[in-house]
Amino acid sequence: NAGVTQTPKFRILKIGQSMTLQCTQDMNHNYMYWYRQDPGMGLKLIYYSVGAGITDKGEVPNGYNVSRSTTEDFPLRLELAAPSQTSVYFCASSYEVRMNTEAFFGQGTRLTVV
Amino acid sequence: AQSVAQPEDQVNVAEGNPLTVKCTYSVSGNPYLFWYVQYPNRGLQFLLKYITGDNLVKGSYGFEAEFNKSQTSFHLKKPSALVSDSALYFCAVRASGGYQKVTFGTGTKLQVIP
Numbered sequence: 001n002a003g004v005t006q007t008p009k010f011r012i013l014k015i016g017q018s019m020t021l022q023c024t025q026d027m028n029h030n031y032m033y034w035y036r037q038d039p040g041m042g043l044k045l046i047y048y049s050v051g052a053g054i055t056d057k058g059e060v061p062n063g064y065n066v067s068r069s070t071t072e073d074f075p076l077r078l079e080l081a082a083p084s085q086t087s088v089y090f091c092a093s094s095y096e097v098r099m100n101t102e103a104f105f106g107q108g109t110r111l112t113v114v
Numbered sequence: 115a116q117s118v119a120q121p122e123d124q125v126n127v128a129e130g131n132p133l134t135v136k137c138t139y140s141v142s143g144n145p146y147l148f149w150y151v152q153y154p155n156r157g158l159q160f161l162l163k164y165i166t167g168d169n170l171v172k173g174s175y176g177f178e179a180e181f182n183k184s185q186t187s188f189h190l191k192k193p194s195a196l197v198s199d200s201a202l203y204f205c206a207v208r209a210s211g212g213y214q215k216v217t218f219g220t221g222t223k224l225q226v227i228p
Binding site: 004 | 118150155156157159160163165204208215216218219220221
C-alpha cells in the first residue's frame with residue numbers, strides 16, 4: 001500500500017494564480033482531511049470529508065475549495081493565491097470505525113506564494 | 115472549544131536518559147488523545163492513542179503515554195532516549211463519539227544529545 005500520496009511536493013505560485021493540490025489514498029478510508037502547517041502554529045484544519053460527495057469546512061477554509069468525487073481522491077483547490085497561503089499542506093485520512101481513529105498523513109506539499 | 119497545550123517549544127535530553135514531552139488538553143466529555151511524530155520534511159506519523167481503558171498506553175518505538183483525567187494531561191514518555199528520537203512531536207485531542215474534529219497542539223521539538 002502506498003498510503004496517502006500528495007502531489008506536488010513543492011510549488012511556487014505567483015499572487016493571483018490558481019492550483020490544485022492532489023491527494024489520493026489507497027486504504028479505503030472514509031474520512032479525509034486537509035491541514036496547513038505554519039511554524040509554531042501546529043496544524044489547522046482547512047476542509048474535511050466524511051465520505052464521497054460530502055465535504056465540510058474546518059477552521060481555516062477561506063481561499064480554498066475541495067471536492068470528493070471518489071473515496072480515494074480529495075483534491076484541494078486554491079483559486080486566487082495570496083502570500084498568506086504560503087504554508088506546508090498535509091492531506092490525511094482515517095478509518096472512523098470503532099476505535100480506529102488515528103490519521104495517516106501524506107508527506108506534504110510546500111507551497112510558496114510570491 | 116477544545117484545545118491542546120504543549121508548554122515546551124523544545125525539550126533537550128541526553129541520549130540514554132528518560133524523556134518526557136508534556137501535553138494538557140481541554141475537551142467536552144471523554145477525550146480521545148493522540149501523539150504523532152514528525153521527522154524533517156515528512157508528514158506526521160501516528161505514535162499512540164488513548165481511547166479508553168488502561169491509563170498507560172504503549173506505542174511505537176518504545177514510547178508510552180499516561181492519561182491523567184484529573185490533571186487533563188497526556189504526557190509522552192520514553193525510558194531511554196535515542197538520538198534517532200529527535201523530531202517534532204504533536205499531541206492531539208478530540209471528543210469521543212461519532213466524528214469529532216481533531217485539535218493539534220503547536221508541537222514540541224525533541225533534541226536528543228549524544
